[in-house]
Amino acid sequence: MSGYSITEPSLRQKxxxxxxxxxxxxxxxxxxxxxLTTGFKxxxxxxxxxxxxxxxxxxxxxxxxxxxxxRVSPEALAALPPPATWYEEIVRNRDMVIAGPSRYGxxxxxxxxxxxxxxxxxxxxxxxxxxxxxxxxxxxxxxxxFFILSTRxxxxxxxxxxxxxxxxxxxxxxxxxxxxxxxxxxNISLAVWLLKGFIDEIPRExxxxxxxxxxxxxxAFRKVVLxxxxxGIASTAIFCLIFAWNEYAFAVLLTSxxxxxxxxxxxxxxxxxxxxWPAVAAGATLxxxxxxxxxxxxxxxxxxxxxxxxxxx
Amino acid sequence: MAEIVIxxxxxxxxxxxxxxxxxxxIEDGEFFMLLGPSGCGKTTTLRMIAGLELPTxxxxxxxxxxxxxxxxxxxxxxxxxxxxxLYPHMNVRKNISYPLVSQGMARAAVRAKVAEVARILxxxxxxxxxxxxxxxxxxxxxxxxxxxxxxxxxFMMDEPLGALDAEFREHMAEELRALHDRMGATTVxxxxxxxxxxxMGDKIVVMNHGVIEQFGTPQDIYDKPATMFVADFIGxxxxxxxxxxxxxxxxxxxxxxxxxxxxxxxxxxxxxxxLVYGVRPEHLRLSDAAPYRGRVLAAEYLGTTQIVTLxxxxxxxxxxxxxxxxxxxxxxxxLDFNGATVTLFDNQSGxxxxxxxxxxxxxxx
Numbered sequence: 001m002s003g004y005s006i007t008e009p010s011l012r013q014k015x016x017x018x019x020x021x022x023x024x025x026x027x028x029x030x031x032x033x034x035x036l037t038t039g040f041k042x043x044x045x046x047x048x049x050x051x052x053x054x055x056x057x058x059x060x061x062x063x064x065x066x067x068x069x070x071r072v073s074p075e076a077l078a079a080l081p082p083p084a085t086w087y088e089e090i091v092r093n094r095d096m097v098i099a100g101p102s103r104y105g106x107x108x109x110x111x112x113x114x115x116x117x118x119x120x121x122x123x124x125x126x127x128x129x130x131x132x133x134x135x136x137x138x139x140x141x142x143x144x145x146f147f148i149l150s151t152r153x154x155x156x157x158x159x160x161x162x163x164x165x166x167x168x169x170x171x172x173x174x175x176x177x178x179x180x181x182x183x184x185x186x187n188i189s190l191a192v193w194l195l196k197g198f199i200d201e202i203p204r205e206x207x208x209x210x211x212x213x214x215x216x217x218x219x220a221f222r223k224v225v226l227x228x229x230x231x232g233i234a235s236t237a238i239f240c241l242i243f244a245w246n247e248y249a250f251a252v253l254l255t256s257x258x259x260x261x262x263x264x265x266x267x268x269x270x271x272x273x274x275x276x277w278p279a280v281a282a283g284a285t286l287x288x289x290x291x292x293x294x295x296x297x298x299x300x301x302x303x304x305x306x307x308x309x310x311x312x313x
Numbered sequence: 314m315a316e317i318v319i320x321x322x323x324x325x326x327x328x329x330x331x332x333x334x335x336x337x338x339i340e341d342g343e344f345f346m347l348l349g350p351s352g353c354g355k356t357t358t359l360r361m362i363a364g365l366e367l368p369t370x371x372x373x374x375x376x377x378x379x380x381x382x383x384x385x386x387x388x389x390x391x392x393x394x395x396x397x398x399l400y401p402h403m404n405v406r407k408n409i410s411y412p413l414v415s416q417g418m419a420r421a422a423v424r425a426k427v428a429e430v431a432r433i434l435x436x437x438x439x440x441x442x443x444x445x446x447x448x449x450x451x452x453x454x455x456x457x458x459x460x461x462x463x464x465x466x467x468f469m470m471d472e473p474l475g476a477l478d479a480e481f482r483e484h485m486a487e488e489l490r491a492l493h494d495r496m497g498a499t500t501v502x503x504x505x506x507x508x509x510x511x512x513m514g515d516k517i518v519v520m521n522h523g524v525i526e527q528f529g530t531p532q533d534i535y536d537k538p539a540t541m542f543v544a545d546f547i548g549x550x551x552x553x554x555x556x557x558x559x560x561x562x563x564x565x566x567x568x569x570x571x572x573x574x575x576x577x578x579x580x581x582x583x584x585x586x587x588l589v590y591g592v593r594p595e596h597l598r599l600s601d602a603a604p605y606r607g608r609v610l611a612a613e614y615l616g617t618t619q620i621v622t623l624x625x626x627x628x629x630x631x632x633x634x635x636x637x638x639x640x641x642x643x644x645x646x647x648l649d650f651n652g653a654t655v656t657l658f659d660n661q662s663g664x665x666x667x668x669x670x671x672x673x674x675x676x677x678x
Binding site for chain 2: 203205206208209210211212213214215216219224227228
């Protein structure tokens with residue numbers, strides 16, 4: 001018996017493949033690690049040259065991210081009562097006092113509302129539309145599907161000015177609803193196409209069995225098709241959320257106050273009191289978390305979703 | 314339980330006519346077979362009865378009530394799919410209880426009913442298993458369980474044994490028939506397998522190109538085919554067709570093929586033109602004395618019988634004879650026909666001519 005097998009790669013192949021994967025992972029993850037560590041550096045460490053890999057960790061970046069501060073004279077500082085909290089102490093070490101909370105929390109919450117809201121809406125509408133396209137005779141079905149897809153054929157930002165004018169006229173500028181509708185409009189084509197593929201893979205017999213078992217079409221959809229499509233819905237939801245969460249250009253253009261999301265806010269931190277890289281990095285790190293958690297939660301579905309339909313049982 | 318009447322049922326998909334004006338009647342408690350080659354419209358007919366497809370025109374009566382426009386959920390019938398269509402996200406128990414849950418039956422009653430059905434089908438030990446890992450036979454039983462649990466008016470089965478391997482199919486066919494006999498439920502069963510249809514059915518409808526070719530008991534369909542299609546489709550090997558040109562007088566009991574008089578049942582209609590002399594392989598005997606001769610081409614040994622292929626002046630034919638009878642390839646032998654079993658067909662239309670044998674069958678077919 002030789003060690004050769006069609007299905008099992010040789011040890012050498014495994015080594016080569018493993019090395020390539022690790023190298024690729026390192027290259028892609030390095031910027032993330034840099035952002036993560038910068039968030040815990042002091043401002044001087046953050047801009048030191050050559051860059052410091054080993055440094056004394058500090059929470060100053062995070063404190064700065066969540067607060068606004070005012071510089072006070074040393075005499076006034078000495079006259080103050082001793083700092084009540086650890087973060088006040090960090091700020092006092094820089095000859096400053098906390099003036100109030102920053103807007104990061106609000107912007108972060110806006111991102112959550114708009115990101116998850118538009119994801120939910122895209123999936124909700126996308127699933128219904130995909131089911132209809134998959135199961136029913138829709139007049140001009142192919143044309144409609146092409147039309148839906150065609151909205152993806154140029155970068156969304158190409159229509160930024162018409163949308164800007166439209167939003168101003170409709171009073172949707174700088175509103176949560178406006179941003180949710182906008183991101184939903186961009187995501188819906190992706191959602192319809194992806195979900196239609198998943199629903200096409202579900203045999204009709206399941207629904208027919210449910211119809212005969214005494215359920216209405218909608219009940220059959222809800223109780224039989226939806227659980228079957230869970231995989232596809234999860235992976236589509238991740239793609240939609242990632243787009244809506246990371247979207248920068250429209251957010252800069254259309255939001256400024258109430259509905260501003262985190263992506264346009266984070267760069268503005270730079271300007272407050274010099275170039276505060278640790279605070280920017282801290283903002284970026286926290287900003288990564290929700291999508292990461294969401295993806296990890298749905299990871300099992302995502303992996304299955306990507307290979308869905310490749311293997312028939 | 315219910316009687317099902319199909320009246321002028323028709324289904325078109327765009328310009329394609331899947332079923333053209335079919336009419337037949339399924340008696341209460343009957344095991345009824347819809348038989349035909351693929352694409353003949355049998356599954357479409359079944360799906361129309363079940364309410365999964367809307368007919369283009371025609372009526373369907375279940376238990377005297379016209380249901381052709383009603384949704385499937387209101388027809389109170391059960392359907393067993395070829396691929397079983399068990400809900401993959403539910404275990405066996407949930408699958409079986411699902412139709413009861415839709416009726417809003419109380420939990421305890423559902424449990425009792427599922428237990429009873431599981432006992433009938435012998436699947437009590439797998440009730441809490443997911444359906445994913447079940448064997449073909451068990452999936453089939455679960456699918457049957459989901460169908461019978463509700464005591465529906467009738468069962469529709471779309472090639473339910475098609476997905477099973479040959480060995481197991483035989484066994485399941487017996488089980489299905491036994492289950493039917495026990496419950497006495499009206500069952501409509503679609504198959505393309507003529508043996509399955511003959512073995513299990515009380516009545517058979519043979520369809521081809523959306524048209525009903527014949528409707529009757531397995532015996533009638535086998536012995537008294539109404540068309541050449543039915544004669545050819547049913548039986549293995551199928552009926553022999555000897556083509557000839559000639560005339561049949563009303564009351565004649567023989568026809569002349571290649572200068573020899575061959576026997577037939579008394580003709581009940583005259584005919585002149587291209588004819589086909591149809592005889593089943595088992596109604597032929599090799600006999601040295603017989604004047605109609607054929608040359609043996611091959612013999613297939615099948616244990617107790619053998620199939621002998623012969624070349625005759627009117628075409629090739631197959632005879633099923635005892636395997637101890639000598640039949641050597643190359644030999645010329647005489648052929649004796651059992652005249653009472655013969656059917657004559659009009660070669661043009663494929664229609665059987667009326668005779669003493671089939672008159673009763675053709676009259677209502």
